[in-house]
Amino acid sequence: MENRNLYRTNQMLRARAGLPIVLLIVLGTGGAVWGQTQSAGAGESLAAWGKIVTVLQHPRCLNCHQLNSPLQEDSRRMHIPHVVRGADSHGVGPMRCGNCHNDGNNLTSRTPGAPEWSLAPVSMLWQGLSSGDLCRMLNDSARNGKRSPEALVEHMSSPLVLWGWNPGPGLEPVPIPHAEFINLMKVWVAGGTACPK
Numbered sequence: 001m002e003n004r005n006l007y008r009t010n011q012m013l014r015a016r017a018g019l020p021i022v023l024l025i026v027l028g029t030g031g032a033v034w035g036q037t038q039s040a041g042a043g044e045s046l047a048a049w050g051k052i053v054t055v056l057q058h059p060r061c062l063n064c065h066q067l068n069s070p071l072q073e074d075s076r077r078m079h080i081p082h083v084v085r086g087a088d089s090h091g092v093g094p095m096r097c098g099n100c101h102n103d104g105n106n107l108t109s110r111t112p113g114a115p116e117w118s119l120a121p122v123s124m125l126w127q128g129l130s131s132g133d134l135c136r137m138l139n140d141s142a143r144n145g146k147r148s149p150e151a152l153v154e155h156m157s158s159p160l161v162l163w164g165w166n167p168g169p170g171l172e173p174v175p176i177p178h179a180e181f182i183n184l185m186k187v188w189v190a191g192g193t194a195c196p197k
């Protein structure tokens with residue numbers, strides 16, 4: 001019975017002259033979405049960067065991508081108590097980052113946390129960079145931890161970065177949902193990691 005109904009529906013559909021056009025539109029939209037990440041142009045890449053940079057320059061990311069001491073909260077105030085980088089970027093003496101920052105957010109003390117919590121290396125100083133300079137820094141394997149563009153996309157799902165989407169009580173997460181952010185990164189890379197002037 002079901003087969004017969006299906007057959008009849010097919011017959012009816014075939015009779016409709018509009019069907020090929022509907023099919024073309026469906027295929028066309030799929031192709032556009034596929035093509036967006038597979039073969040984005042420089043214009044799409046640049047547009048994607050314009051959104052990516054709103055995440056990178058958000059305090060959740062910037063507060064650790066500092067020269068000598070981290071910053072705190074949206075006001076980007078000095079970290080209290082005062083802490084400094086030290087030889088391995090994990091702090092000095094009793095002020096080692098891991099003494100207070102654990103593998104996850106501490107909801108009681110309100111201390112944020114993620115594995116290997118530390119300052120980003122000096123070469124990855126983002127504070128004060130324009131959108132274009134930050135873009136070129138990220139693109140420069142001598143300064144980005146020898147990462148290929150594809151490795152950069154992958155790094156955006158590592159624990160320290162993911163913390164920016166789940167910063168714990170009292171802190172605002174970065175502005176773009178993570179899945180959308182990863183898609184933007186893929187478009188940026190597919191279009192040749194275009195940077196503004």
Ligand code: HEC
Pocket residue numbers: 055056060061062063064065117118119120121124137138143144145147152155156160161162163164165174
């Ligand atoms: C707790 C401190 C901390 C926070 C918060 C943090 N980072 Fe980092 N970031 C680091 C450290 C440490 C490294 C070096 C890791 C490595 O090279 O393996 C790093 C490296 C990077 C890199 C490698 C390339 C480069 O040029 O800098 C990227 C990309 C990055 N972070 C993105 C982000 C984004 C996006 C956020 C916010 C959503 C963020 N980070 C938040 C500490 C932090």
Ligand code: HEC
Pocket residue numbers: 059060061063064070071072073074079080081083084085089090091092094095096097098099100101109110111112117118119171
């Ligand atoms: C003595 C404990 C202690 C030490 C040591 C310490 N922190 Fe913190 N840190 C805190 C506390 C508590 C907070 C949350 C304060 C608040 O915002 O209310 C914090 C917040 C932060 C923030 C702010 C996150 C945000 O976006 O607002 C960053 C970044 C940070 N710490 C990085 C570091 C780094 C890097 C080190 C090591 C160099 C370090 N901290 C060492 C206790 C510490």
